[in-house]
Amino acid sequence: MEIKARAKINITLDVLSKREDGYHNVKMIMQTVDLYDTLHLEKTDSGITVSTNLPYLPTDKRNIAYKAAQLFFSTLNIDTAGIKINIHKRIPVAAGLAGGSTDAAAVLIGLNKIFKTELTTDELKVLGGRLGADVPYCILGGTALAEGIGDVITLLPPMPNTIIVLAKPPVSVSTAYVYGKLNVEGITIRPDTEAVINAIYNKDLMGITKGMYNVLEAVTTKEHRIINRIKNIMLGSGALNAMMSGSGPTVFGVFDHEVSARKAVNKLRTIVSDIFVVNTYNSNYGER
Incomplete structure (x- = not known):
């Protein structure tokens, strides 16, 4: 079986509180985009093997796709068969796009x-929630509100189809580090998530983009000034809005004209090599 594992972006990301277990309660609107890894799954007699096109990615028990297969087999008590998993990675690694979670x-x-x-x-x-907070959302896909630690999912109507430019700067960001540095009590600006949800219901792209905000930017942009440079290039090229996805460092811009999107890409190429022009993608589990 061949299956596409699509990336996500955060239209909004709010952190409400820190929990006693070390995680954070969040409220965020997630959106699938048509950038994907391709997974080829082949049933075998026994065992789990993982291979990828990126030589630096682990292919043993450290790989979340391996962990997903292991969890599936142990939960369903399947011990008379195995699986061979080949992952062709296109989604940048550690980019705030749920590349690992969507593979799982x-x-x-x-x-x-x-x-x-x-x-x-x-x-x-x-099952997905036992692997990571973003995995339950990635199982569903489409447009959704994520709450709790990100694992309580409420599906929303599809966001209007639009052009998304993704740009990942050549820096690495640790999600744990960003959340660890975030002063939740000190957050003074938050996204109006309910207003964005209303705009989604009304298919109001301008209203959606007007409400885009990510509270984690306050942490990540202090460490990596290139994030704001990318945002400014996108906005200066005609993006309706631009924002960091997840804990970063990838920045996405929402465009309503392909000419503006291409203009942004041409300018971004001077500072970033990982650039993708994609569309929002509205699917759910039944269509995967």
Whole structure:
């Protein structure tokens, strides 16, 4: 089986509080985009093997796709068969785009079909939540509100289809580090998530982009000034708005004209090599 594991962006990202278990309660609007890794899954007699096109990625138990297969087999008590997983990575690694989480989600979805185990979407989401906070959302895809630690998902109507320019600067960002540096009590500007949800229901792209905001930018931009440079280039080229996705460092711009998007790409190439022009993608588990 071949399956596409699509990236996500955060239209809004708000951090409400720090929990006793070390995680944070969040409220954020997630959106799938049509940038994807391709996973090829092949049933074998036994064992789990993972291979990728990137030589620096681990292919053993450290790989979240491996962990997803291991969790699936142990939960379903499958010990008479195995799986070979090949991942062709296109989504940049450690970029704030859920590249690892979406690969894990694709493995769970694919194995459920290959082995005809007939797990429901909710059951798959529970499994995914044991692998990472973004995995339940990646199982669903589309436009959604994520709450809790990111694992409580409410599907929203599809966001209007539009052009998204993604630009990942050549820096690495640790999600744990960013959240660790965030002073939740000191946050003074937050996204108006409800206003953005209303704009989504009204298919109001201008209203959606007007409300875009990510509270984690305050931390990451202090460490990496290139993020604001990218945002300014996108805005100066005609983006309706531009924002960092997740804990970064990838920045995305929302464009309503391809000419403006291409203008931004041409300017961005002087400082960034990882640039993608994609569209929003509205799907759900049943269409994967």
